[in-house]
Amino acid sequence: MRPAAVRGHLDALILAVLEDGPQHGYAIIEALQARSGGALDLPTGTVYPALRRLERAALLSGSWSSVGGRDRRTYTLTRAGRHALARQRAEWTEFTTVVDAVLRPAGGVS
Amino acid sequence: MTTADRTADPIADRTADPIAEYVVALGRALHGPRRTRRCMVAEARDGLHDAAAAYRAGGVAPEQAATLAVRDFGSVPEVAPSYQDELTARQSRLAALLLVVVFPAMLVGWDLLWRSGIVRRERTATPEVVRVLAALQDVMTVAIGAVALALLVSTFLRAVSPRRLASAVGMTGAVGAASCGGISIGMNLAGGHTTVDLLANNPAAVAAYTGSMVMLVLIVWLSVRTMHLAGASA
Numbered sequence: 001m002r003p004a005a006v007r008g009h010l011d012a013l014i015l016a017v018l019e020d021g022p023q024h025g026y027a028i029i030e031a032l033q034a035r036s037g038g039a040l041d042l043p044t045g046t047v048y049p050a051l052r053r054l055e056r057a058a059l060l061s062g063s064w065s066s067v068g069g070r071d072r073r074t075y076t077l078t079r080a081g082r083h084a085l086a087r088q089r090a091e092w093t094e095f096t097t098v099v100d101a102v103l104r105p106a107g108g109v110s
Numbered sequence: 111m112t113t114a115d116r117t118a119d120p121i122a123d124r125t126a127d128p129i130a131e132y133v134v135a136l137g138r139a140l141h142g143p144r145r146t147r148r149c150m151v152a153e154a155r156d157g158l159h160d161a162a163a164a165y166r167a168g169g170v171a172p173e174q175a176a177t178l179a180v181r182d183f184g185s186v187p188e189v190a191p192s193y194q195d196e197l198t199a200r201q202s203r204l205a206a207l208l209l210v211v212v213f214p215a216m217l218v219g220w221d222l223l224w225r226s227g228i229v230r231r232e233r234t235a236t237p238e239v240v241r242v243l244a245a246l247q248d249v250m251t252v253a254i255g256a257v258a259l260a261l262l263v264s265t266f267l268r269a270v271s272p273r274r275l276a277s278a279v280g281m282t283g284a285v286g287a288a289s290c291g292g293i294s295i296g297m298n299l300a301g302g303h304t305t306v307d308l309l310a311n312n313p314a315a316v317a318a319y320t321g322s323m324v325m326l327v328l329i330v331w332l333s334v335r336t337m338h339l340a341g342a343s344a
Contacts, residue, residue: 011268025153025156025160026157026160026164030164043182043183043189044183045183045189046188048153048154048157049189049195049196052150053195054268056196056200056203056265073149073152073153073156
């Protein structure tokens with residue numbers, strides 16, 4: 001998938017990955033790649049500033065903690081982050097439904 | 111992460127290590143609040159080491175693993191702008207916070223000082239010009255505080271450009287410091303000998319004048335730095 005197409009949705013994808021619990025930067029990158037079946041091919045270095053952006057907007061909270069004997073910066077979804085994720089999911093569903101309806105070949109519609 | 115942890119890392123110690131070279135280059139490309147910058151660079155270094163470790167676990171030779179991790183990360187010119195945006199936003203937030211606190215604090219502080227009677231003017235008659243300037247000073251201070259508060263809130267919005275935010279915060283601070291400083295000088299000049307008498311007879315007044323001047327200098331310094339970052343975050 002083209003990085004430019006992903007970029008606009010990166011924030012929502014990160015929020016979705018963190019829904020299951022706190023994770024550090026590299027684990028988030030691995031989760032993004034795993035959940036997309038390896039199709040998300042963006043420079044890993046763009047994920048870290050995105051995490052800072054989400055933290056600045058109070059959608060995530062970040063702090064250094066010890067993971068596997070090493071200090072790592074770990075990110076947790078905040079309440080505001082959960083709300084933002086729910087909102088973006090709803091918007092995405094609506095968007096895809098509308099675009100899908102228009103893109104579908106006209107002949108096949110009942 | 112402590113410095114000891116980092117230097118203890120065998121990979122970071124190797125001089126020709128691509129990760130160490132990359133981290134240094136990234137650090138040099140970024141400008142802004144030192145603590146946040148160091149934290150961001152340390153996090154990038156950790157991420158690169160994690161990525162290299164994952165490659166090594168997959169059977170890739172250590173040197174090659176580090177090179178691949180750096181390649182996946184994206185070049186410094188490619189990723190630095192997003193990092194810089196966040197540093198610029200951080201600087202804007204800190205500067206806006208200072209303005210939000212300092213301007214109202216100066217207003218309240220001076221008001222309390224006059225009302226409490228700790229600082230007393232020897233001459234009873236205050237010139238009309240001084241009265242008008244004092245009112246103007248209050249209005250300016252409240253206005254600057256309100257604008258700074260709005261800017262502080264907008265640092266939480268992802269859609270706002272950090273570069274524009276930094277320009278706006280820097281300008282607000284500079285205008286605030288220049289106008290409040292200018293009005294103060296005007297008041298003291300119009301007041302004639304009052305200021306001299308006040309400073310000569312009242313240690314509290316000396317402290318208040320010094321404190322206000324230090325605050326204004328601090329605001330000017332931070333505003334200039336913030337505007338400078340707006341340029342760095344193009």
